[in-house]
Amino acid sequence: MSVTVRQPILRAEAVYKTYARAGAPIEAVRGVSLTLAEGEFVAVMGPSGCGKSTLLHLCGAMDRPTSGRIVIGGAVVDELGDDALTDLRRTRIGFVFQFFNLLPTLTVLENISLPLLLAGKPLRDVTRQAEDLAGRIGLSHRLQQFPRQLSGGEAQRVAIARAVIHRPMLVMADEPTGNLDSVSGAYVLSLLTELNRERHLTLLLATHAVEIARTADRIVHLRDGIIEHEEVRQRATV
Numbered sequence: 001m002s003v004t005v006r007q008p009i010l011r012a013e014a015v016y017k018t019y020a021r022a023g024a025p026i027e028a029v030r031g032v033s034l035t036l037a038e039g040e041f042v043a044v045m046g047p048s049g050c051g052k053s054t055l056l057h058l059c060g061a062m063d064r065p066t067s068g069r070i071v072i073g074g075a076v077v078d079e080l081g082d083d084a085l086t087d088l089r090r091t092r093i094g095f096v097f098q099f100f101n102l103l104p105t106l107t108v109l110e111n112i113s114l115p116l117l118l119a120g121k122p123l124r125d126v127t128r129q130a131e132d133l134a135g136r137i138g139l140s141h142r143l144q145q146f147p148r149q150l151s152g153g154e155a156q157r158v159a160i161a162r163a164v165i166h167r168p169m170l171v172m173a174d175e176p177t178g179n180l181d182s183v184s185g186a187y188v189l190s191l192l193t194e195l196n197r198e199r200h201l202t203l204l205l206a207t208h209a210v211e212i213a214r215t216a217d218r219i220v221h222l223r224d225g226i227i228e229h230e231e232v233r234q235r236a237t238v
Contacts, residue, residue: 010071011036041205044207045222047223050225051222064078098179102147172205
């Protein structure tokens with residue numbers, strides 16, 4: 001019987017991130033090593049201030065490590081210039097943030113379309129894909145609305161659609177349900193897990209909530225910038 005071996009999409013190797021604050025160095029991430037396989041859903045769990053967001057920013061190539069190495073789809077982040085790094089983020093990575101980060105002057109349709117428009121794709125094709133994806137997330141009736149006219153749950157659904165429309169290999173979700181009520185949060189989490197399965201997206205999600213983390217394939221427990229332990233799970237149903 002043959003065994004399917006999933007390729008690594010992300011490797012963090014002995015990664016440190018140090019900031020200077022009031023003249024004193026602060027180690028936000030300390031020697032973290034982490035690998036995500038293609039299609040895997042990993043939750044990084046820990047209390048506020050443990051380094052979750054810093055680790056996601058590093059793994060999403062939004063920041064460079066002080067030392068150590070980040071490899072995304074075979075590209076070594078530290079070896080890339082600014083233009084190549086921007087291209088990596090734009091084409092291979094999707095981002096979902098706690099506070100949505102939608103552009104307030106763009107409509108729902110335009111916000112979802114943005115990654116493909118920035119990549120220079122034809123407007124007609126982009127519009128069709130954005131409309132199809134808006135239907136998938138239940139927001140076809142909101143396409144011409146602006147972010148200020150949306151509920152928190154709707155805004156986060158738009159942010160998820162924007163994060164996946166260009167079919168990235170890796171999606172980073174930083175506390176994606178942290179600013180939502182329980183019903184909206186459950187819907188958003190269900191949407192992320194469905195997209196993870198349907199599109200075989202590799203998903204790295206930061207949370208402080210046990211009920212969110214338990215939906216993942218694996219939980220990485222982080223404290224004071226260090227991985228305390230990892231937990232391989234049978235996924236719970238949302």
